[in-house]
Amino acid sequence: xxxxxxxxxxxxxxxxxxxxxxxxxxxxxxxxxxxxxxxxxxxxxxxxxxxxxxxxxxxxxxxxxxxxxxxxxxxxxxxxxxxxxxxxxxxxxxxxxxxxxxxxxxxxxxxxxxxxxxxxxxxxxxxxxxxxxxxxxxxxxxxxxxxxxxxxxxxxxxxxxxxxxxxxxxxxxxxxxxxxxxxxxxxxxxxxxxxxxxxxxxxxxxxxxxxxxxxxxxxxxxxxxxxxxxxxxxxxxxxxxxxxxxxxxxxxxxxxxxxxxxxxxxxxxxxxxxxxxxxxxxxxxxxxxxxxxxxxxxxxxxxxxxxxxxxxxxxxxxxxxxxxxxxxxxxxxxxxxxxxxxxxxxxxxxxxxxxxxxxxxxxxxxxxxxxxxxxxxxxxxxxxxxxxxxxxxxxxxxxxxxxxxxxxxxxxxxxxxxxxxxxxxxxxxxxxxxxxxxxxxxxxxxxxxxxxxxxxxxxxxxxxxxxxxxxxxxxxxxxxxxxxxxxxxxxxxxxxxxxxxxx
Numbered sequence: 001x002x003x004x005x006x007x008x009x010x011x012x013x014x015x016x017x018x019x020x021x022x023x024x025x026x027x028x029x030x031x032x033x034x035x036x037x038x039x040x041x042x043x044x045x046x047x048x049x050x051x052x053x054x055x056x057x058x059x060x061x062x063x064x065x066x067x068x069x070x071x072x073x074x075x076x077x078x079x080x081x082x083x084x085x086x087x088x089x090x091x092x093x094x095x096x097x098x099x100x101x102x103x104x105x106x107x108x109x110x111x112x113x114x115x116x117x118x119x120x121x122x123x124x125x126x127x128x129x130x131x132x133x134x135x136x137x138x139x140x141x142x143x144x145x146x147x148x149x150x151x152x153x154x155x156x157x158x159x160x161x162x163x164x165x166x167x168x169x170x171x172x173x174x175x176x177x178x179x180x181x182x183x184x185x186x187x188x189x190x191x192x193x194x195x196x197x198x199x200x201x202x203x204x205x206x207x208x209x210x211x212x213x214x215x216x217x218x219x220x221x222x223x224x225x226x227x228x229x230x231x232x233x234x235x236x237x238x239x240x241x242x243x244x245x246x247x248x249x250x251x252x253x254x255x256x257x258x259x260x261x262x263x264x265x266x267x268x269x270x271x272x273x274x275x276x277x278x279x280x281x282x283x284x285x286x287x288x289x290x291x292x293x294x295x296x297x298x299x300x301x302x303x304x305x306x307x308x309x310x311x312x313x314x315x316x317x318x319x320x321x322x323x324x325x326x327x328x329x330x331x332x333x334x335x336x337x338x339x340x341x342x343x344x345x346x347x348x349x350x351x352x353x354x355x356x357x358x359x360x361x362x363x364x365x366x367x368x369x370x371x372x373x374x375x376x377x378x379x380x381x382x383x384x385x386x387x388x389x390x391x392x393x394x395x396x397x398x399x400x401x402x403x404x405x406x407x408x409x410x411x412x413x414x415x416x417x418x419x420x421x422x423x424x425x426x427x428x429x430x431x432x433x434x435x436x437x438x439x440x441x442x443x444x445x446x447x448x449x450x451x452x453x454x455x456x457x458x459x460x461x462x463x464x465x466x467x468x469x470x471x472x473x474x475x476x477x478x479x480x481x482x483x484x485x486x487x488x489x490x491x492x493x494x495x496x497x498x499x500x501x502x503x
Contacts, residue, residue, distance in 0.1 A: 070414040076424040112390050119276070121381040125168045126212060130268070130359045131373040132161045137261055139365040157261040159363055163216075163268065164253035165209035167380070209252045210235065212380045214273035216254065217354075218266050231256045235273065264361040269354040274381055279349040284330040293352060300341050307338075455489040 044052075073095070080088050134140070136155045218231035236249050272278075276295045286292055289302030307313055307321045314320040319338050323331060331344045357376050362368070432440045 070418040129373040215271040268357040282348040285348040
């Protein structure tokens with residue numbers, strides 16, 4: 001491997017004896033190798049220069065178009081006097097209805113976003129059946145012939161325990177009622193043709209037994225700990241961004257097999273899996289939020305509601321709050337800070353205890369003549385069924401297309417309203433001219449004089465309405481219209497003028 005630096009010479013050369021470094025010679029050392037001398041920029045070709053100028057001209061033209069784009073969708077005042085019928089009144093009513101509809105849709109959409117972000121949960125019942133079977137027990141015979149005196153069989157008495165869970169669906173009765181109504185409606189129709197009955201597709205359960213628990217274990221009696229192997233199951237982590245579990249971790253029942261010929265009392269421990277995770281809170285914190293278990297967000301919101309209810313927030317520094325007796329007992333401080341609430345509550349949180357299901361493994365002959373399962377009902381939290389529909393509503397691609405279509409309709413409407421404004425101005429101009437031509441021309445000249453003074457920057461307060469000057473009439477190179485100030489002002493005014501409607 002070659003070093004990336006140049007070694008120093010053994011004998012240093014005095015500075016006056018050093019020879020100048022030639023431009024063509026490559027110099028060593030660490031860092032990028034740059035040629036000596038100034039670096040000139042490569043000149044642009046005529047095509048590149050023309051392309052840049054064309055791009056700048058397009059940008060200026062687009063800016064002018066945006067500035068001239070009409071946005072007003074309100075009818076001009078006193079338009080009712082110029083039209084026949086109540087079209088203007090109906091248009092205003094539609095505009096008012098549109099504003100109220102837009103406000104309602106925006107508010108509802110914000111409510112949906114807030115509901116989705118809060119991840120509202122519903123409590124449902126998970127029914128668990130625990131049963132066991134016996135194999136090769138003494139009372140089952142084991143296939144031995146007592147008279148043969150052959151006791152060399154290797155069969156060992158064993159048992160299997162099955163744990164099965166299913167989420168009870170609250171809508172089962174509603175579905176049955178709907179099916180009964182459909183059958184009744186079809187039977188009441190005399191003209192209905194006979195149809196082959198189609199098998200109804202089985203409804204796939206959305207939540208399976210393993211969805212609600214992250215681990216499972218079975219505690220055997222202390223007298224059997226050295227004999228029976230422990231039973232444990234842990235949910236594997238999700239691989240990658242996928243939200244689905246592996247096939248081996250998504251099940252409705254779990255079965256394990258062990259050897260034994262005596263009844264056993266075991267305890268099945270189910271460790272709950274919840275997102276976001278729920279915690280059991282200490283008694284000091286429970287006295288404040290009035291909840292024995294909650295998520296971090298629920299705990300923080302509960303403490304914040306308590307601070308507002310008791311009026312403990314500081315008036316000057318809103319991020320601080322005074323601690324009363326309950327807060328002092330829980331947090332151990334005189335003055336608390338709202339941004340540090342997560343640090344305050346962490347010592348008071350502990351994992352939820354497992355759900356313990358005691359079960360007796362029966363291996364006697366009398367029980368297995370008519371075995372009955374042991375049934376438990378466990379309350380579990382599931383997502384609100386409306387949440388999935390609300391997510392699909394928020395992520396609907398048709399919403400963006402609908403907004404674009406509505407924006408194009410608004411642009412067309414603004415162009416039409418602009419044409420109405422122009423027609424109304426023409427109508428007012430001609431009406432005023434027909435009523436009193438002399439006064440109208442005098443007022444119009446005064447208005448033009450004022451506009452000229454504004455453009456030239458010579459407008460003065462209280463200058464009056466004198467229009468005797470003829471400066472605005474003069475044209476040519478020496479007129480006021482040829483000055484830079486006038487041309488720039490006129491350009492700005494013209495760029496803001498609306499585009500006449502195309503017919």
